[in-house]
Amino acid sequence: MSVQSSSQNHERAATSRRAFLRTSAVVTGAAALPVVAGRATAAPASTAVFAHGVASGDPLPDGVILWTRVTPTPAARPGSGLGPATGVTWEVARDDSFATVVATGTVTTAAGTDHTVKVDVAGLAANTRYTYRFRVTSGPATGAMSPVGYTRTAPAPNADVSRLRFGVVSCSNWEAGYFGAYRHLRAHRDLTAVVHLGDYFYEYESDGYTGKSGVVRATSPTNETVTLRDYRMRHAQYKTDPDLAELHRRVPWICTWDDHESANDSWKGGAENHDASEGPWATRKAASEKAYYEWMPVRPAAGPNGRHLYRRLGFGRLLELSMLDLRTYRDEQVSATSRRVDDQSRSITGAAQMGWLTEGLTSSTTRWRIVGNPVMISPVLVPPLDERNAAALTEVLGLPRQGVPYNADQWDGYTADRTRLLDAIRTNDVDNVVFITGDIHSSWACDIPVDPARYPATGTVATELVVPSVTSSNVDDILGVPEHTVGNAVPAAIMTANRHVRWNDFDAHGYAVLTVTPAAAQMDWYFVNDKTDPQTGRYYARSFRVASGSQRVQSVSQPQD
Missing domain, CATH: 3.60.21.70 (Alkaline phosphatase D (PhoD))
Incomplete structure (x- = not known):
């Protein structure tokens, strides 16, 4: 789904x-929610829990795919079929410090999707640079933070692009x-x-x-x-x-x-x-x-x-x-x-x-x-x-x-x-x-x-x-x-x-x-x-x-x- x-x-x-194949490699989660709020300084990225980094793709004028993979326990290795269901919150911001978060949501991933997380974020501004990150919010790895990723939306359909x-x-x-x-x-x-x-x-x-x-x-x-x-x-x-x-x-x-x-x-x-x-x-x-x-x-x-x-x-x-x-x-x-x-x-x-x-x-x-x-x-x-x-x-x-x-x-x-x-x-x-x-x-x-x-x-x-x-x-x-x-x-x-x-x-x-x-x-x-x-x-x-x-x-x- x-x-x-x-x-x-x-x-x-x-x-x-x-x-x-209809069973996709993504997880079910909340819709993007516009938010404008200050954020406390994030914990350092967890290289153990987020061992496979972050990625974005397929930019649209108003959206982009965000991706990561969590390893909630040492046994939950890729392909293992092991590991508990894990809640993950994602955030998209206009700035590196995440002082202005413009979209956020929470998803749940589990062994059925190999603990991968893929979110199709919408409601963004065209031709705009964004930062994004993920944080584990439930399960044994609660509190773990991903590296910060950088992405950009596509220009608007009627935009004159040089x-x-x-x-x-x-x-x-x-x-x-x-x-x-x-x-x-x-x-x-x-x-x-x-x-x-x-x-x-x-x-x-x-x-x-x-x-x-x-x-x-x-x-x-x-x-x-x-x-x-x-x-x-x-x-x-x-x-x-x-x-x-x-x-x-x-x-x-x-x-x-x-x-x-x-x-x-x-x-x-x-x-x-x-x-x-x-x-x-x-x-x-x-x-x-x-x-x-x-x-x-x-x-x-x-x-x-x-x-x-x-x-x-x-x-x-x-x-x-x-x-x-x-x-x-x-x-x-x-x-x-x-x-x-x-x-x-x-x-x-x-x-x-x-x-x-x-x-x-x-x-x-x-x-x-x-x-x-x-x-x-x-x-x-x-x-x-x-x-x-x-x-x-x-x-x-x-x-x-x-x-x-x-x-x-x-x-x-x-x-x-x-x-x-x-x-x-x-x-x-x-x-x-x-x-x-x-x-x-x-x-x-x-x-x-x-x-x-x-x-x-x-x-x-x-x-x-x-x-x-x-x-x-x-x-x-x-x-x-x-x-x-x-x-x-x-x-x-x-x-x-x-x-x-x-x-x-x-x-x-x-x-x-x-x-x-x-x-x-x-x-x-x-x-x-x-x-x-x-x-x-x-x-x-x-x-x-x-x-x-x-x-x-x-x-x-x-x-x-």
């Missing part, structure tokens, strides 16, 4: 394609390295939110996916995550990383999942990393979703068939951000050389999500339409083929019409859905659509062409900016070679064959900052020096800018301040 502080309309979406900045990250594997990217991202000023595009954690057993660099730090549990207990324990471990916890404390996050929050290469009926010995896929997927909703500061949207993670957030007249779920509804992946890549009946989004996405993009009145896209949509083909001239060859050999895709787990494996979406954008004269993408553990700046074989003559539809992994293995890690040695040969080959790919880097780890103004959207990439060093430095790598109305990426020499 989700804590709703008002009946406000959080989502303009249509219905979901299938029901999501600039917004988003940190953009994906693919953070605990065992593959330290989260220095999160620490350096925190140093950027004026971040509106952090957008996490998926693979927040990895489901593998210890040393199951680290490349030749090996295990940098051991994961918990050491087995592959399959049960609800496993998924809760893995979420909990990630929340203890100091750089991740501090970035959550400082900035609201907007997150979606990719495959590793459940299992590698997942689809609606299974996953590559799931077999019958691990039980029914539906049971495992339900466990992963329940733990995700418990442990992440997300607001799932509601439809007649239940909840769904794809959702849209508005930021004044400047932009709308559509966050996609490209795992729950997709059809099973096929071979990259199979003609089924082009099958009209196969979908990566599912029909309901595709309708929601196209309707949202074509009806939006904001300057920019940003799409949080877990897997790449730009075609990457070996090589791109002119359908008219190559039809005889591809039909005889049974190959995809536009060429063999580099990775059929991406939109390249579902070309009918991509065509439907891009045609809707093009025929409705929608401009300024920018896909921001994760998953592929590498950095890319791409034009999305009308026809990849005849680019640039036939024009472009949108653009795509892809961020690297925080730590997950890249080409150099897999081969066990120094960064930017062997891996330097890959980008040239890809860009020679796919001219709409304007830049890529296959080796470096890090993050990006997306700055959006009425005139342009610019992505700045930053790479860490050594992901295995908890104190790693970072360096500025590249920037690409999309001028309003251009539908093209352009290299620029300097990052945004």
Whole structure:
């Protein structure tokens, strides 16, 4: 049951394609109550009771999700199913000292939600910075106080906004390295939110996916995550990383999942990393979703068939951000050389999500339409083929019409859905659509062409900016070679064959900052020096800018301040 502080309309979406698990990872509690009162000096934060920190997410003009987890007794470890029901009071204030509390309430959490607390606070002012905190008010940990968190609401729908900045990250594997990217991202000023595009954690057993660099730090549990207990324990471990916890404390996050929050290469009926010995896929997927909703500061949207993670957030007249779920509804992946890549009946989004996405993009009145896209949509083909001239060859050999895709787990494996979406954008004269993408553990700046074989003559539809992994293995890690040695040969080959790919880097780890103004959207990439060093430095790598109305990426020499 989700804590709703008002009946406000959080989502303009249509219905979901299938029901999501209804038992959510939140607790029942009181509505937000406006308060203006002085507060006594709070006790120091309890690192034992609030061992997993605090977080906020999904900012609206009048509300935000607040999150924490309490450990009321030493035995009440994440995933244990132990520990008493515990009362927790939350407060939201305009100032660091909590002299002016504007909203408060009390909730009860217990083992059924893994002692997580998630509150949907409403009635706040638009585009306003707030502080928040939690305090245990009943049970054996009574009096324990959380760290103070910081968050910010979104601008009002009709607000003229001159600039917004988003940190953009994906693919953070605990065992593959330290989260220095999160620490350096925190140093950027004026971040509106952090957008996490998926693979927040990895489901593998210890040393199951680290490349030749090996295990940098051991994961918990050491087995592959399959049960609800496993998924809760893995979420909990990630929340203890100091750089991740501090970035959550400082900035609201907007997150979606990719495959590793459940299992590698997942689809609606299974996953590559799931077999019958691990039980029914539906049971495992339900466990992963329940733990995700418990442990992440997300607001799932509601439809007649239940909840769904794809959702849209508005930021004044400047932009709308559509966050996609490209795992729950997709059809099973096929071979990259199979003609089924082009099958009209196969979908990566599912029909309901595709309708929601196209309707949202074509009806939006904001300057920019940003799409949080877990897997790449730009075609990457070996090589791109002119359908008219190559039809005889591809039909005889049974190959995809536009060429063999580099990775059929991406939109390249579902070309009918991509065509439907891009045609809707093009025929409705929608401009300024920018896909921001994760998953592929590498950095890319791409034009999305009308026809990849005849680019640039036939024009472009949108653009795509892809961020690297925080730590997950890249080409150099897999081969066990120094960064930017062997891996330097890959980008040239890809860009020679796919001219709409304007830049890529296959080796470096890090993050990006997306700055959006009425005139342009610019992505700045930053790479860490050594992901295995908890104190790693970072360096500025590249920037690409999309001028309003251009539908093209352009290299620029300097990052945004």
